Amino acid sequence: MRFVVALRRASPQVLLLALLAGCAGLPPTAPVLAPAGLPGKVLTVFNMNGRIGARYDGKGFYGNVRWRHDAAGDEVWLLSPLGQAVAQLTRDAGGVDLLTSDQRRFHAADAETLTEDVLGWRLPLQGLAYWVQGRPAPGGGAEAREATADGGVRLRQAGWTIELDKFSVVDGASLPGSVSLRRDGLEVKLAVERWQVGRE
Amino acid sequence: MKITSTLLRHFLAASCCLCLLGASVAQASSLDRLHRFVQSTQTGKSHFTQLVLDKKLATVQEANGTLEFSRPGKFRWTYEKPQGQLIVGDGEKVWVYDAELKQVTVRKLDQALGSTPAALLAGRNDLEKFFVLKDLGKRGSLEWLEATPKSKESGFELIRMGFKGDLLDVMELRDNFGQTTVIRFPDLQRNPVLSPDRFTFTPPKGADVIGE
Numbered sequence: 001m002r003f004v005v006a007l008r009r010a011s012p013q014v015l016l017l018a019l020l021a022g023c024a025g026l027p028p029t030a031p032v033l034a035p036a037g038l039p040g041k042v043l044t045v046f047n048m049n050g051r052i053g054a055r056y057d058g059k060g061f062y063g064n065v066r067w068r069h070d071a072a073g074d075e076v077w078l079l080s081p082l083g084q085a086v087a088q089l090t091r092d093a094g095g096v097d098l099l100t101s102d103q104r105r106f107h108a109a110d111a112e113t114l115t116e117d118v119l120g121w122r123l124p125l126q127g128l129a130y131w132v133q134g135r136p137a138p139g140g141g142a143e144a145r146e147a148t149a150d151g152g153v154r155l156r157q158a159g160w161t162i163e164l165d166k167f168s169v170v171d172g173a174s175l176p177g178s179v180s181l182r183r184d185g186l187e188v189k190l191a192v193e194r195w196q197v198g199r200e
Numbered sequence: 201m202k203i204t205s206t207l208l209r210h211f212l213a214a215s216c217c218l219c220l221l222g223a224s225v226a227q228a229s230s231l232d233r234l235h236r237f238v239q240s241t242q243t244g245k246s247h248f249t250q251l252v253l254d255k256k257l258a259t260v261q262e263a264n265g266t267l268e269f270s271r272p273g274k275f276r277w278t279y280e281k282p283q284g285q286l287i288v289g290d291g292e293k294v295w296v297y298d299a300e301l302k303q304v305t306v307r308k309l310d311q312a313l314g315s316t317p318a319a320l321l322a323g324r325n326d327l328e329k330f331f332v333l334k335d336l337g338k339r340g341s342l343e344w345l346e347a348t349p350k351s352k353e354s355g356f357e358l359i360r361m362g363f364k365g366d367l368l369d370v371m372e373l374r375d376n377f378g379q380t381t382v383i384r385f386p387d388l389q390r391n392p393v394l395s396p397d398r399f400t401f402t403p404p405k406g407a408d409v410i411g412e
Contacts, residue, residue: 051298055410060305062410064282081287083261
């Protein structure tokens with residue numbers, strides 16, 4: 001039932017994705033419904049280029065962002081508009097490392113804790129890889145998923161409200177051009193210039 | 201055999217002299233070029249292309265737009281790609297605006313400018329205060345100069361500037377992670393008349409303003 005509702009409210013791109021996924025034919029062992037009862041496969045490898053803005057207590061961050069995600073983890077670069085790296089975040093099975101432009105290295109078990117400690121604002125990297133696909137991350141927090149008035153998607157999970165908008169289809173995957181993450185007076189926004197699905 | 205080696209030695213010695221001579225001439229010339237450029241260019245305007253290369257020299261970002269500046273401390277980087285990104289230095293503050301994110305970041309100029317590329321282009325005439333300048337001589341058709349920020353907090357390891365004649369043609373900025381940004385100025389105009397309102401910024405209604 002929930003699947004049907006999600007489909008009915010989904011943007012044309014999401015429907016297209018569902019159709020494409022159907023055409024491609026899922027292997028018989030794959031679950032028909034992925035984690036949140038959504039059609040299609042979870043993308044495990046992608047790259048994103050864009051800009052990022054974070055705002056909290058009248059403070060914040062703004063710059064360019066590069067994000068590479070694969071099965072082994074993530075690499076995120078936060079850059080000034082002229083391209084100079086402000087911080088490099090890498091996540092793998094051993095946890096998360098953050099290297100600042102003065103080449104100081106910090107380590108923590110998860111990205112949210114580390115970015116809050118070092119940058120002053122949280123980047124929920126682990127959930128984000130699922131949320132940008134319009135899916136809740138596996139195993140965590142109460143979740144809700146609904147369509148917004150302007151054709152976007154809103155998710156709620158682990159204290160975050162996630163809004164996705166301006167979808168386009170990239171290699172058969174429907175991905176947002178605009179992402180907003182909110183919790184406790186913090187808002188992190190992404191404006192995506194380019195998605196790339198699969199290896200470069 | 202002996203003659204050959206003597207000739208070779210002389211040839212090498214002569215080459216070295218030529219190199220040294222070349223270097224010292226170029227040194228005066230390249231530093232002069234920068235100082236002449238700074239002193240003779242009160243305002244400037246150019247299109248620019250911006251390439252960001254990672255450590256392996258793979259292109260990871262391409263951007264372009266228009267740069268305008270008015271010494272001291274006033275500049276405007278208007279990006280056409282990514283569209284809606286704008287950096288304005290009004291002489292006191294630096295405003296960074298992103299139309300799509302509806303976000304404005306503002307910082308005091310001295311904090312923001314100090315030893316950045318903007319200082320090289322739009323700063324006062326006291327470059328040596330913020331940078332150690334070194335001549336790199338002629339490579340290809342350009343005279344190169346290297347500027348190393350004195351402050352560790354600049355975010356740059358070094359900046360290279362390539363001059364064609366007395367005009368700045370390209371800047372290469374290497375960050376502390378080994379990434380390089382290459383900014384080319386294909387049509388730099390010297391001392392165009394620029395309206396003062398190019399160097400003012402008022403946050404648009406509905407935009408979030410952040411002071412760092």
